Amino acid sequence: MPRELKYAQAINEAIDLCMARDPSVYLMGLGVPDPKGVFGTTLGLRAKHGDRRVLDMPTSENGMTGVAVGTALAGCRPVMTHQRVDFALLALDQIVNQAAKWRYMFGGKLKVPLVVRLIVGRGWGQGPQHSQSLHSWFAHVPGLKVVMPTTPYDAKGLLISSIEDDDPVIFLEHRWLHGITGPVPEGVYRVPLGSARVMREGRDVTIAAISHMCLEALRAADTLAEDGCQAEVIDIRSLRPLDEKTVVESVRKTGRLIVAEGGWRSCGFGAEIVARAVEQAFPSLKCPPCRIALPDCPTPTSPRLAAKFYPRAAEISEAARAMLGIRETRPPVPASAPLDVPDPSFTGPF
Amino acid sequence: MPRELKYAQAINEAIDLCMARDPSVYLMGLGVPDPKGVFGTTLGLRAKHGDRRVLDMPTSENGMTGVAVGTALAGCRPVMTHQRVDFALLALDQIVNQAAKWRYMFGGKLKVPLVVRLIVGRGWGQGPQHSQSLHSWFAHVPGLKVVMPTTPYDAKGLLISSIEDDDPVIFLEHRWLHGITGPVPEGVYRVPLGSARVMREGRDVTIAAISHMCLEALRAADTLAEDGCQAEVIDIRSLRPLDEKTVVESVRKTGRLIVAEGGWRSCGFGAEIVARAVEQAFPSLKCPPCRIALPDCPTPTSPRLAAKFYPRAAEISEAARAMLGIRETRPPVPASAPLDVPDPSFTGPF
Amino acid sequence: MMDAEILTRLYRGMLRIRIVEERIAELYPQQEMRCPVHLCIGQEAVAVGVCDALDRGDYVFSNHRSHGHYLAKGGDLRSMIAEIYGKATGCAQGKGGSMHLVDLDAGFLGATPIVGSTIPIGVGAAWGSALKGESRVAVVFFGDGALEEGVFHESLNFALLKKVPVIFVCENNLYSVYSPLAVRQPGERELFCIAGGHGVESHQADGNDVLAVRSLAERAVEKARGGGGPTFLEFKTYRWREHCGPNYDDDLGYRPETEFLEWKKRCPIAALRERLLEAGICSDRGIGEMESAVKSEMEAAVEFARRSPWPADTLLMGDVYAS
């Protein structure tokens, strides 16, 4: 039986292996060496690699991102961590104006091999300022690469590829994935940046999903199967570069597309996938594609409103049924079920 | 004959009128009271309204945006100006985490009537850090309104609406529009936020364009008319809220859609328009929609590369011809023509 | 010697925060308050000392650790508890939770958990109010971590440039989450000296001595209201419980047990109680009565919150925009 690890452990192992192999890799971020170790993803690394390479930092997101960029210019490979995507809004000059552009605007003379790990908060009242995803923003910017692994296997393989990559990579981890388990081989392996993965094959509808929404998509596919609908679930994994081919080929096969993501709908990544599918597979489309995304409002804190805010498997399968003309069968989610925790073991507050 | 004004003068007049009517309106930004007056848009305002209401500021984009938000909470109506969109990357915590969310996250108790004027640089070697548009980013954020007027008439009417609006409005001005002239009525009038405008009617193809690209779209429509193709040109004007209806109805009529914008292609606003058209008008579509946008690289500085970087009327008309199966007739742009200035009177450097 | 009324008021203010937060800590494991809570137990004197120097119309802004500031400024207790319970009767209709308290009537304009983010907003509110000819003062509360954010410095610069009637109150509790000052800031200089370098008048005092806090705050308020511009105040204090959540966390080893015990001995509330008793201003019984009054007030608030309705589903998309 293959070894199973948690997603957080897979991240941890990826960093550990890269640090062991390459002395120029170092890890920096608020709370990196603290007793909780960024949701477990950095635990033990300081003991192994020393406090010069595994370090805390001041609450200075923009400045410290600039510092990381500078060390990258000097030949280091920084891995920077922010506990929430929202904090990175302070660092966008350095991420977008600088890191993303230094290679191009200096005519290829410089490179910025920087990984920025950003954690997407969710649940237990993270609310308006601690749960934004913003992957669509990063995916808009030439010069950045953007990945969002869903499985522990991909988390490790993509993080190793990201750290070894010579360009700045935005590595987005959904908080609700840290606790999921899955097979993770020992040692170094790589998942290439720029490749999507078919998680489940099917011929009736393509569900292209991102990050945590892949799990919802798989659940949706299960219930759809009961209704005789074979959904193909694609984990986009890499938003930039994008593996357009895998999505388009699937859409050519199924003729139907649902995109499921955990960001806002308007001008979101879902629109890009829809546009690509329409541009490349127009003649195959049997019906208009459908986007499952966050409604266009900030994240509400109250668990009751949050439960309405986040779309789940049911919304996806409902969309598929509507496309295929299948009658609704699922029982509605009981109103009392807690929908603001990743699993029952989670008891807050973070 | 109606009075003609330059776009920059129209902006100036809008601010002037709002300041005269409402003492809570004030204007702040780097260079606002200086002899060039932010490309002429703020000239003379200080003399009229005093230095307490028309003021320069430190180069502290994030802090000063926060200050503006604070004054808005205290009952003022700040109009903040940045000479380049790129500088606003430093202020995104205040714009996106704060201004966009204070109404919602405090349960409607507070409001932030803030206008942020952002100027999109272009030409004469503005290069990678002085010419980003990023309208797609702002349009992704619930809580923000986003407008991009193309004509002097709309510049004035939309700015008045923006200043009077109770929500934060991102007001994007393309640098190459400041010098164009058009009819502008005297006195106060309003163009509602959230309404697109049909600039030219046609039945064969819908060209939905934004800001400066509307002018290119009109030029394209002219040459298309010579080939017997009637293009309908829609000026989106308001990206958020979006007048989906006007676009969708046009697409239902023409069956063909081209979106032309001055931002990057991937995850850009064009994708949103394509997605909406497909979602709402799928049965009417005769061919896949087409996006004309910036290629996915930073802005190059050399005029030779910049000329390749920016799509123009020819790219739009070519796309339309391809959709309609019309043979190419336009003469190629001569290689020596300067393409990095808005008009021949412009001699640099800004 | 300060007058008895003031001393009693200060005592009651601190006690109220303490009792409210201890009850929150007790109830939190029931998992009905489903949002992060950052308790200020141990730090009550800063909130109470500063807010006591303010008028009701003055503005206060705060950060993630805002319960104390909210209550000290006169924020409504029931609306706060209901907010933490995520209910429609909460001060932000349940949309904000513990990290986004607001009470306009009390001049508590808002708290947000992005470190440093309310500092320029507080400066702006004070300046905007002054532009309108009002004589309001604004206070911004923030932690030692916020000094590391660039926006703090941008705010100081502007506040001094325009002589804005704002008071920067730094609660230096020596830690940012699990990170001691030493890993974040150079040890060779005091925090308040940074503000001094900007040219802003700045002072430091024991943040567990409510009278010391109040007297510095009073002077700063007077100066601000008189057009004298901003002041920066650093108060050293200590958070007793974990950074976020209801528990103690000294088992984690990120801070020395002895340090914690030392600071616990210096409890701001116990210190003032002793003083009140010694000076004969209060009796044991009087203090006991105060305690029970606050406790029943808190029980009623909890009851109110629990019985309050959830926000209606239609609220989800409400108040994104004015219209």
Add this chain to the structure above:
Amino acid sequence: MMDAEILTRLYRGMLRIRIVEERIAELYPQQEMRCPVHLCIGQEAVAVGVCDALDRGDYVFSNHRSHGHYLAKGGDLRSMIAEIYGKATGCAQGKGGSMHLVDLDAGFLGATPIVGSTIPIGVGAAWGSALKGESRVAVVFFGDGALEEGVFHESLNFALLKKVPVIFVCENNLYSVYSPLAVRQPGERELFCIAGGHGVESHQADGNDVLAVRSLAERAVEKARGGGGPTFLEFKTYRWREHCGPNYDDDLGYRPETEFLEWKKRCPIAALRERLLEAGICSDRGIGEMESAVKSEMEAAVEFARRSPWPADTLLMGDVYAS
């Protein structure tokens, strides 16, 4: 008295920048250099004095006004002029223009026009280099305006925390575009005191006195290389021409004519020339020869740039990513 070789070198360095930029100003109206240029005429002493204290392997970072820093650090003149002309032979293949100069061989790691943006990057480069065991020092040049950006403060804090071998060099030319210091910063404190407040050793000197500049820089470099950490240096100086572009702009009235004339009298180059002549280190003829040598070098560079090919169209999408 400093030795003759050094003085001559400093003189030649300043003269070269002056002649190069005056020629740029002359040629600019031909509209072949189609990018913004920010000339440093009048400010040459800071660039030259500081860079003279550096080794070739040391790093320099700069801002929008970078020609002087680039040349003083030993950046290739031909690649710079070709870059400004937008040609493929430019130091950034024409993709960057005047505001994005780079010369890795000379340790000039980069200039960018977002105010303040290279400050943390310079700190990072110095720190990263130190982490790798190298003994490099980094210098970041920036203007008085950059002190208003929060990131400057964040950078100071970290540099001192980690004793990073970096030198912060502020060219205080009293203006940011058309805005005098008085509308941007409180008048009651000197700029270098801000850095002092952070605990960073800081000094101020006449930025038009290349020897004063060099001597402060030398001490700072020695300290940084010895593990003593960062230093902040403020040099007062003055930009003679318009903020951006080739012209004089004192007709606009944003700064007093007398102020400009006063500073012109204090030309750093003229002052050193006088000294060289007086001390008999150079003759009029020697200086004349130096001038002609630089002029022909510049003419050759312009010729080179003009004759160079445009970047190929394929370059447009090149170097966005490594592969």
